[in-house]
Amino acid sequence: MHVDIGNALASVASPGVSRDSLERLDERVANAHERIEAGRADDEHGYAALNLPERADPDEIRSAVDPVADAEALITIGIGGSALGAATIVDALENEGDGTETVFLDNVDPEWVSRRLEGLPLAETAINVVSRSGTTAETLANFLVVREAFESAGVDWTERTIVTTGEAGPLRDLADRHDLPSLRVPDGVPGRFSALSAVGLVAAAVCGHDLEALLAGAQAEADSLSGSLFECPAYAYGATAYALDQRGVGTNAMMPYAESLETYAEWFAQLWAESLGKDELGQTPVRALGVTDQHSQLQLYRAGPRETLVTFVRSRETEDRPIPETDVDDLSYLGDATLGELLEAEFAATEASLAAAGRPNIRLELERVDEYELGGLLYGMEAACVLAGELYEVNAFNQPAVEWAKKATRGLLGGGEFAEAEAVAEKTELRVER
Numbered sequence: 001m002h003v004d005i006g007n008a009l010a011s012v013a014s015p016g017v018s019r020d021s022l023e024r025l026d027e028r029v030a031n032a033h034e035r036i037e038a039g040r041a042d043d044e045h046g047y048a049a050l051n052l053p054e055r056a057d058p059d060e061i062r063s064a065v066d067p068v069a070d071a072e073a074l075i076t077i078g079i080g081g082s083a084l085g086a087a088t089i090v091d092a093l094e095n096e097g098d099g100t101e102t103v104f105l106d107n108v109d110p111e112w113v114s115r116r117l118e119g120l121p122l123a124e125t126a127i128n129v130v131s132r133s134g135t136t137a138e139t140l141a142n143f144l145v146v147r148e149a150f151e152s153a154g155v156d157w158t159e160r161t162i163v164t165t166g167e168a169g170p171l172r173d174l175a176d177r178h179d180l181p182s183l184r185v186p187d188g189v190p191g192r193f194s195a196l197s198a199v200g201l202v203a204a205a206v207c208g209h210d211l212e213a214l215l216a217g218a219q220a221e222a223d224s225l226s227g228s229l230f231e232c233p234a235y236a237y238g239a240t241a242y243a244l245d246q247r248g249v250g251t252n253a254m255m256p257y258a259e260s261l262e263t264y265a266e267w268f269a270q271l272w273a274e275s276l277g278k279d280e281l282g283q284t285p286v287r288a289l290g291v292t293d294q295h296s297q298l299q300l301y302r303a304g305p306r307e308t309l310v311t312f313v314r315s316r317e318t319e320d321r322p323i324p325e326t327d328v329d330d331l332s333y334l335g336d337a338t339l340g341e342l343l344e345a346e347f348a349a350t351e352a353s354l355a356a357a358g359r360p361n362i363r364l365e366l367e368r369v370d371e372y373e374l375g376g377l378l379y380g381m382e383a384a385c386v387l388a389g390e391l392y393e394v395n396a397f398n399q400p401a402v403e404w405a406k407k408a409t410r411g412l413l414g415g416g417e418f419a420e421a422e423a424v425a426e427k428t429e430l431r432v433e434r
């Protein structure tokens with residue numbers, strides 16, 4: 001992963017970060033790096049995530065996957081970090097895989113779930129259930145729905161299901177009861193940091209991806225971690241995003257210029273929001289996509305409040321496709337170009353447009369979108385997030401604020417006593433009916 005923070009410097013952007021302030025911040029980065037390395041050495045909760053490239057066991061994962069390695073379709077059932085890492089990898093590498101049809105059930109929208117299950121060749125479909133706690137309502141509800149669909153179709157779901165979960169809990173019991181292939185969500189690794197573990201790699205394995213290359217790219221990024229933001233791409237990104245937030249740039253629009261990285265932006269949004277949104281601090285991630293959002297969100301980022309960092313992700317190499325000649329007036333310039341050249345020109349123009357308007361932006365560059373580069377991007381953003389958590393002085397590895405709604409949900413469904421559920425039900429009404 002290459003990082004260019006030039007368009008976030010005060011000489012270009014307002015608000016921007018001066019070189020002097022980054023040099024002063026670098027002392028805190030050095031201290032944070034020491035803290036991070038100590039946490040990794042002790043496999044401390046959260047910091048342990050940065051050891052995954054060395055801890056993950058591709059052979060163990062492939063062995064668990066073996067009974068369904070030839071599946072024509074794969075249903076992954078999980079939510080948050082238990083789905084987004086796998087979806088990011090599978091979607092990014094779609095063109096490199098073995099053609100397995102993939103379905104990710106990470107919502108309980110009944111119409112959507114029913115539609116996603118329709119037409120799947122269940123006898124040739126694998127089920128990948130992922131939940132660290134094993135108690136997440138959405139995941140268990142969707143698993144029960146999928147299991148019933150298999151049973152109704154006369155397909156033995158126990159022969160097609162892999163479970164990835166914690167040491168104990170309902171999913172662990174289910175795996176033990178039915179002797180299902182199962183893998184562990186690694187201890188000390190919060191879900192949003194677990195893409196480079198079985199949580200994200202089982203789906204990659206079923207789709208025929210090179211797990212070793214993913215982990216090698218991540219390890220290369222791990223090897224780049226150092227005590228200075230000027231020597232470490234991940235820390236340069238994390239420190240600059242933090243420094244911009246300290247100057248009022250409270251929004252971070254993650255805008256990859258590759259359709260294959262659209263899900264990656266969703267994964268980044270959970271990582272950044274759930275890790276840093278603590279103690280009334282944090283930077284709001286926005287999922288964006290180039291070139292598409294040049295025709296929507298760009299208006300706000302160039303002419304709205306000076307509060308958004310746009311993070312571009314581009315791939316230096318990509319397959320290309322010529323644009324046919326045209327006699328349509330004013331479009332003749334396209335006829336000599338390719339789609340790749342058009343995308344590259346649009347990226348360059350958008351990056352320059354924001355810089356010309358003094359709007360901070362950072363460029364992350366991959367050589368290409370393949371396993372190695374993707375592993376480096378995922379790891380790099382995780383390391384950037386851990387560093388930002390140190391600079392914000394927040395606990396980047398818990399998520400207490402998501403618990404209230406879970407308890408209220410259970411209360412509203414009669415699954416537990418939670419007084420606030422009534423408060424939710426008794427909110428002041430002001431309905432404006434058509």
Ligand SMILES: O=P(O)(O)OC[C@H]1O[C@](O)(CO)[C@@H](O)[C@@H]1O
Pocket residue numbers: 079080081082130131132133134135136139190191192274399402
């Ligand atoms: O893996 P689990 O325990 O099902 O949790 C799924 C997701 O829910 C959260 O715990 C938030 O509720 C995320 O941090 C996590 O990625």
